[in-house]
Amino acid sequence: MDNKQLTQLTEYSWKIEPYGEMRVPAIIYADADLIDQMDDKVSEQIINVAKLPGIVSAAYAMPDAHWGYGFPIGGVAAFDPDNGGIVSAGGVGFDISCGVRNLLTGLTLQDIEPVKKKLADSLFRDIPAGVGSTGHIHLNKKEMDSMLEGGAQWAVESGYGIPADLERIEENGRMSGAVPSEVSDHAKKRQRDEMGTLGSGNHYLEVQEVVKVYDINTSKVFNITEGDIVISIHCGSRGLGHQIGTEFLKRMVITASQHGIILPDRELACAPLLSAVGKTYLGAMRAAINCALANRQIITHLVRKVFKHFFPEIHLNLLFDVSHNTCKLEKHIVNGKEKQLYIHRKGATRAFSPGHEELPTVFKQSGQPVLIGGSMGTSSYILAGNTGNDVLSFSSACHGAGRSMSRRKAFKTWHGRQVTDELAERGIIIRSPTSRGVAEEAPGAYKDVKAVVNAAHYAGLARKVAKLQPVLCIKG
């Protein structure tokens, strides 16, 4: 990124002063190297976000920010409904409530080493992954509405998991304010065969080893120690969320001028929070959040069944479940006053700091677990929301590594087989229905997740707690 228009605030934060139609400044959290690697489109897009009506304080870009559509991926922005604030379908993204869930196994690498290959085969067989894969659960109209209303709570009531799982999911597993009747028949039809499926692209299920603990006290609260085996599930609201995103992006493009909104770019399509379109979108988007929470809960159930077969004595407990494509109503202090704001996080993780009233008791002192996915050959990280990040980023942190190379270039650079073999030499087993998919997701096509996580840590957004190394990966 051309850093001429940036003012460096600290070693890890940069500011673009408001000019032209910008209503607030733009702030980017990154070190100088990450800024160097960032596409110019990130600054262009974050500047555009700063022009939207009702934006509060600043438009933020996280250390993993990259070129998205409308909002950059890694973008955070808060809007005040009482001041003409808007909601943007592009500001949430197509994969509504895409997120990461982490499960604790209580096992070590030694425990799984003898069955590693069989475990990989069983997980690959039992967890539907990839384009065109279908789930084992087919919901009728009434069940679909109950799922959209109840999220992971619905899943637990339907036998997928236990009540104790719920307190370890954002919103206790159920996003309130969901309106299933605002979700189109098309969106529901698209979801018919997709409950409990992982999807494709950068979505995965990984068995990982905790290779380093940075913060002993917090790791005790999170119940992780070096050498532990954990499981990460990365997926979202599947076809239902994609269809809602598609439909509302169009509606917001068409209705923007009726609301007196001049869009700097059509892809920033949005509607006032208090308008009919805005309210309808919020109802549908919250239903999609519940769909994602139910989906990750069903996949958890499938993973538990596989692990039970190999290790009958263990139970997989949840560490936590975070979503990184959302718009949520939250209380924040702005200029000394408490405000109810709609926080868009697109490719950004909510990261409530210690003491936050919405945190479950177990995390009150540590702060919220923040789960950061790497690429399939590289590390993932567990962080914790940091004190003071409400002022820095409306309690938000990064979400992953972010690509450094396009899919097309990656496909031309690597062969799927070669990537799988190289990872196997390092002890990492890959199972995927598509070798082209593996090539496009090659570790070398992603930015260095370590640099992203360090920037989030030193910028004060979230504290590093542990580093995870993949052992086996199921790729859609």
Add this chain to the structure above:
Amino acid sequence: MNYRKECYWEHFAHEADIGIRGYGNTIEMAFSQAATAMIAAICDVSKVKPMIRQDIYCEAPDNELLLVDWLNELVYAIAVRHMLFSQFDVNIENSCLKATAWGEPIDISRHQPAVEVKGATYTELKVNKDSNGKWMAQCVIDV
């Protein structure tokens, strides 16, 4: 793929997603090539047999919105019918698109689909005719 004949398609780089672009002597050809480019982001189009028919209808206030609608109708058909498509016959009149797509059910081992298209976006969305009368239709698809 990117050969100079009257209609063709290509991909263009986008950091996280994929840019698709179709060219043709008519807007219909450009739309049909853009659809081929989208399928090529998922798999090798030459491996998709045009056996089963899918009719598509959509309308939009302008050509650019119509392109996104057309691609999104295909994304929907791929998702709910579990199919991939390789041939397209597109007709456009007064911002109304009537098309037929031919394809077959997804065969994971033969098609090796790499990504699922979540939707066509308004990013880099352009539909225009150059001074030689050649049409171009492009946008970024979210994968």
